[in-house]
Amino acid sequence: MVNVTAALKEFDIDPAYGVNRGVQEIGEMINKSGDPLEMANTVIQHLGGAEIADFPVARITAKALVEQAIVKGADYKADEALEYAKEKVIKLKKDHSFLFVKPEQSATETAQETKVSKSGRVGGKSKHRAEALALCEQNKDLTNAQLAKLLSEKMKISYSHGYYFAQRVFKRK
Numbered sequence: 001m002v003n004v005t006a007a008l009k010e011f012d013i014d015p016a017y018g019v020n021r022g023v024q025e026i027g028e029m030i031n032k033s034g035d036p037l038e039m040a041n042t043v044i045q046h047l048g049g050a051e052i053a054d055f056p057v058a059r060i061t062a063k064a065l066v067e068q069a070i071v072k073g074a075d076y077k078a079d080e081a082l083e084y085a086k087e088k089v090i091k092l093k094k095d096h097s098f099l100f101v102k103p104e105q106s107a108t109e110t111a112q113e114t115k116v117s118k119s120g121r122v123g124g125k126s127k128h129r130a131e132a133l134a135l136c137e138q139n140k141d142l143t144n145a146q147l148a149k150l151l152s153e154k155m156k157i158s159y160s161h162g163y164y165f166a167q168r169v170f171k172r173k
Contacts (some may be wrong), residue, residue: 002076007069008069015069026066044061060085068080068084068085131154149162
């Protein structure tokens with residue numbers, strides 16, 4: 001049996017502040033640590049789980065276990081919390097596959113691996129996204145305005161749509 005109070009206290013998480021703050025704090029703690037994978041696995045082990053080798057899965061699992069520890073409190077059961085975390089990972093892989101991109105794998109490869117639906121949408125995104133991403137990566141030295149003009153010319157989309165891709169979708173400054 002896992003002592004949830006002691007585990008949360010060890011990570012300086014006060015359940016009284018709520019689930020969102022607890023999950024956010026553990027996420028920051030994982031990201032700011034010297035070895036994020038090790039930190040995520042430490043959280044998982046303190047809350048009754050086993051080590052996970054894949055960092056994105058470990059990070060999401062650690063956050064889900066903290067969430068369940070805060071929600072369930074004394075009624076926390078590690079096996080139920082691990083099942084919840086597993087379901088959360090599956091859902092996120094389906095809905096937000098970009099969270100699972102490996103550092104050595106480029107975002108272009110991930111975009112090209114996704115399937116195109118009959119309506120022309122790629123993994124729930126516009127069919128233009130993969131093409132725009134490729135152009136964006138090839139022209140990193142251009143400003144957003146220049147890139148938007150290039151995207152609109154090459155892809156036959158409006159300038160505003162091109163600018164949207166440059167600034168919002170690819171988060172260029």
